[in-house]
Amino acid sequence: xxxxxxxxxxxxxxxxxxxxxxxxxxxxxxxxxxxxxxxxxxxxxxxxxxxxxxxxxxxxxxxxxxxxxxxxxxxxxxxxxxxxxxxxxxxxxxxxxxxxxxxxxxxxxxxxxxxxxxxxxxxxxxxxxxxxxxxxxxxxxxxxxxxxxxxxxxxxxxxxxxxxxxxxxxxxxxxxxxxxxxxxxxxxxxxxxxxxxxxxxxxxxxxxxxxxxxxxxxxxxxxxxxxxxxxxxxxxxxxxxxxxxxxxxxxxxxxxxxxxxxxxxxxxxxxxxxxxxxxxxxxxxxxxxxxxxxxxxxxxxxxxxxxxxxxxxxxxxxxxxxxxxxxxxxxxxxxxxxxxxxxxxxxxxxxxxxxxxxxxxxxxxxxxxxxxxxxxxxxxxxxxxxxxxxxxxxxxxxxxxxxxxxxxxxxxxxxxxxxxxxxxxxxxxxxxxxxxxxxxxxxxxxxxxxxxxxxxxxxxxxxxxxxxxxxxxxxxxxxxxxxxxxxx
RNA sequence: GGCCCCAUAGUCUAGCGGUUAGGACGUCGGCCUCUCACGCCGAAAUCCGGGGUUCAAUUCCCCGUGGGGUCACCA
Numbered sequence: 425x426x427x428x429x430x431x432x433x434x435x436x437x438x439x440x441x442x443x444x445x446x447x448x449x450x451x452x453x454x455x456x457x458x459x460x461x462x463x464x465x466x467x468x469x470x471x472x473x474x475x476x477x478x479x480x481x482x483x484x485x486x487x488x489x490x491x492x493x494x495x496x497x498x499x500x501x502x503x504x505x506x507x508x509x510x511x512x513x514x515x516x517x518x519x520x521x522x523x524x525x526x527x528x529x530x531x532x533x534x535x536x537x538x539x540x541x542x543x544x545x546x547x548x549x550x551x552x553x554x555x556x557x558x559x560x561x562x563x564x565x566x567x568x569x570x571x572x573x574x575x576x577x578x579x580x581x582x583x584x585x586x587x588x589x590x591x592x593x594x595x596x597x598x599x600x601x602x603x604x605x606x607x608x609x610x611x612x613x614x615x616x617x618x619x620x621x622x623x624x625x626x627x628x629x630x631x632x633x634x635x636x637x638x639x640x641x642x643x644x645x646x647x648x649x650x651x652x653x654x655x656x657x658x659x660x661x662x663x664x665x666x667x668x669x670x671x672x673x674x675x676x677x678x679x680x681x682x683x684x685x686x687x688x689x690x691x692x693x694x695x696x697x698x699x700x701x702x703x704x705x706x707x708x709x710x711x712x713x714x715x716x717x718x719x720x721x722x723x724x725x726x727x728x729x730x731x732x733x734x735x736x737x738x739x740x741x742x743x744x745x746x747x748x749x750x751x752x753x754x755x756x757x758x759x760x761x762x763x764x765x766x767x768x769x770x771x772x773x774x775x776x777x778x779x780x781x782x783x784x785x786x787x788x789x790x791x792x793x794x795x796x797x798x799x800x801x802x803x804x805x806x807x808x809x810x811x812x813x814x815x816x817x818x819x820x821x822x823x824x825x826x827x828x829x830x831x832x833x834x835x836x837x838x839x840x841x842x843x844x845x846x847x848x849x850x851x852x853x854x855x856x857x858x859x860x861x862x863x864x865x866x867x868x869x870x871x872x873x874x875x876x877x878x879x880x881x882x883x884x885x886x887x888x889x890x891x892x893x894x895x896x897x898x899x900x901x902x903x904x905x906x907x908x909x910x911x912x
Numbered sequence: 913g914g915c916c917c918c919a920u921a922g923u924c925u926a927g928c929g930g931u932u933a934g935g936a937c938g939u940c941g942g943c944c945u946c947u948c949a950c951g952c953c954g955a956a957a958u959c960c961g962g963g964g965u966u967c968a969a970u971u972c973c974c975c976g977u978g979g980g981g982u983c984a985c986c987a
Contacts, residue, residue: 437987472986537985544984553914555983580985598917607915607983615985622987646916646982669918670981677979706924709936713925717935738925741980745923748937758950 428636430462434488434495435626435640437469438480441689441894442487444744445641445671445681448707452668452737453639454493455708455723455730462636466498467629468509471619476511477842487690491700492723497633505633510625517620520628520658521581521613525566529657530613532569532579533561556609557582581614583623583650583657591649596637596666597737601645608649623647627654630663638663639732642670642741643680666732669711672741681744683839683897692894693749696806697772702753709752710742720755773804781890785882800882803891808877808899810906817873817903818910819866827870828907830862834871835900844893846885853885874903 434450436443457464466488470476485500497503507513524530540557547555561569562584573579586605593601613624620628630638645667655662672678673685681688693703704723708714714721714729760768782800790796802808810817818827837852838844853871857864872881875896881887888896 435987439987469987475986533985540985547983548913551913555914595917601916603916604914609983612985617985619985621985626987641981642917643981643987667917672980674923679980709924711925713935715926717926719924719936735928740918742925743923745937748924751937754950 429634430457430460431465431634431636432457432462432639433465433467433630433633433635435467435469435629436484437472437475438477438484439472439475440480441683441691442480442484444688444690444693444707446484447488447491447493447690447703448671448710449639449641449668450488450493451491451704451707452712452730452732454495455727456637456639456732457496458727459730463496464493465503465505465633465635466495466500466508467633468499468511469622469625470509470511471615471621471625473511473617473619479842481509483691487694490690490694491704493704510620510629513625513629514618514620516632517614517624517628518618521620521624524583524613524657525581527657528566528584530581530583531562531564531566531610532573533557533582533610533612534564534569534572534577534579535560536578554606557611559610562610578616580612580616582610583613583653585610585650585653591652593645593648593652593665595645596664596732597734597739598667599734601648603646603649605649607646608653611647611650623650623654627651627658631655631658631660635663637666637732639666639668642667668737669739669741671710672743674743674745678741678743680741684901686744687746687894687898689894691892692898695773695892695894698749698753699756699768702749702756705756706749706752709748710744711737711739713738720752778803785886785890789882802876802878802881807902808874810874810877810903813873813877813879814906814910816879817870818907819870822866824907824910828904828910830860830867831870831874831900831904831907833860834867835897835904838893838897838900844889844896846883846889849885849888870903870907871900874900 432453434446434453436446436450454464456462466485468481468484470481481499485498488495495501497505497508499506499508502508510517521530525532535557543558544555546552561582569579585608588605590602590604591608593603595601611623612621614620629635648665648667651665652662671681673681675685679685683689687693690703694700701722705720705726708721708726709719712726712730714726757765757768782803786796786799790799818824834853834856837856838849841848841852853867854864857867860867868884869879872884872887873879875881875884875887875891
């Protein structure tokens with residue numbers, strides 16, 4: 425394992441915002457590759473056809489570039505092991521699944537989603553210690569399975585997992601991890617739409633792309649036995665696995681970082697004026713330390729000292745602390761010259777393009793230039809203090825608790841919107857109010873104050889569009905939290 | 913619930929058998945100063961509990977406890 429060229433990858437799924445966790449794992453992969461003179465590869469895991477979008481893929485690529493974590497091979501720049509987008513590798517997976525069936529390591533499963541849901545329901549109800557697929561189709565004869573498959577019956581392909589014994593995972597950061605095989609059920613490899621699941625695609629691609637080290641998040645540990653089993657079934661030498669800790673929310677329990685509790689989109693950090701170098705520096709501090717009590721360092725400096733072995737990463741889940749990020753960002757900011765700062769601001773929002781978006785919202789509402797910036801100052805400011813405007817945020821005859829919860833339900837609706845633009849938002853809002861015991865008047869005012877801190881503003885939806893999805897989510901989330909605690 | 917991972921101040925971490933347990937964010941106090949910020953100085957605050965091993969445990973082992981993850985035709 426030591427002689428092999430280091431080849432690592434980041435494999436995001438383009439199903440949403442460019443996630444801060446993706447950046448975190450990407451950074452550690454990147455630093456490891458650079459440190460060992462290896463290659464860093466970007467692979468898009470878009471096998472979930474229902475949820476993957478090209479917009480998300482583009483956003484992820486843009487965000488990783490913004491951070492300066494550039495890759496050697498990827499869907500945008502090609503490479504010797506392409507394509508690097510899994511949706512374009514369908515036949516490869518199907519051939520490999522077929523190979524496993526022929527070798528008796530996998531089988532066709534004709535169980536319907538309904539049956540599986542029922543099974544799951546029963547297991548939950550019975551509080552069964554062993555959850556997962558019961559292996560019903562495992563005992564089908566290959567002849568019968570072939571025939572039913574040819575007959576057009578819908579099927580998935582499942583991996584035959586050993587049902588006894590244990591799998592030993594040698595984690596590069598954690599040492600030996602032993603997992604009883606009875607914990608792993610017969611995982612679906614190929615979905616009925618012919619697309620692979622993560623498990624198959626991941627192992628096949630990692631092997632075909634020559635990945636030497638799989639550096640991924642801790643949440644994958646429990647499915648690692650399935651991946652190891654796949655390498656074995658194919659007769660391949662497995663990569664070395666290293667499981668990084670999960671980033672955590674700043675809440676009581678330190679749960680896995682999530683957008684309900686913490687901004688997770690890299691776009692949020694960009695939109696609030698975080699300098700990419702500071703972001704990278706901060707992410708590096710999560711679990712790793714530069715040494716000599718030094719907190720501030722560049723990517724290049726990190727690469728010089730970085731390595732991954734037992735003891736080199738703190739394995740307890742680090743809480744993502746916005747205050748410390750801001751402090752670090754301030755350090756970077758103060759290093760800029762006046763000119764550099766102005767350039768940075770112009771790259772952010774203080775520019776013609778952005779002002780042009782504000783102009784139509786403001787022009788009818790002002791009489792003099794000097795009213796322009798004050799009127800839309802909240803487009804350039806951070807979190808809003810709701811204390812002085814609490815009476816405006818809370819509709820008359822309403823309680824803080826119920827209003828906060830209403831906002832949370834509304835946020836779920838907003839999160840479900842594919843595009844964040846005026847007409848769609850208005851429709852979402854009006855539909856929402858119809859289904860709720862809330863008047864548009866109440867909802868709109870609460871949202872307006874939540875977004876702007878004021879009772880008067882340009883059009884609500886125009887405002888949301890212009891400040892963007894990330895700031896909208898953040899402010900409404902904070903407003904909801906404020907309301908839930910508000911006694912008055 | 914089964915299995916797995918983790919455990920140094922509120923937070924991020926250093927430590928790798930013998931330390932006054934180091935640094936950073938945050939908090940509090942002071943200095944600087946027209947104010948604020950920056951900067952500087954200082955303070956409070958930490959080894960989850962119990963057993964071992966050892967002359968000696970924050971450090972090694974075990975058991976608890978706590979937290980997290982995972983148990984999808986999502987990744």
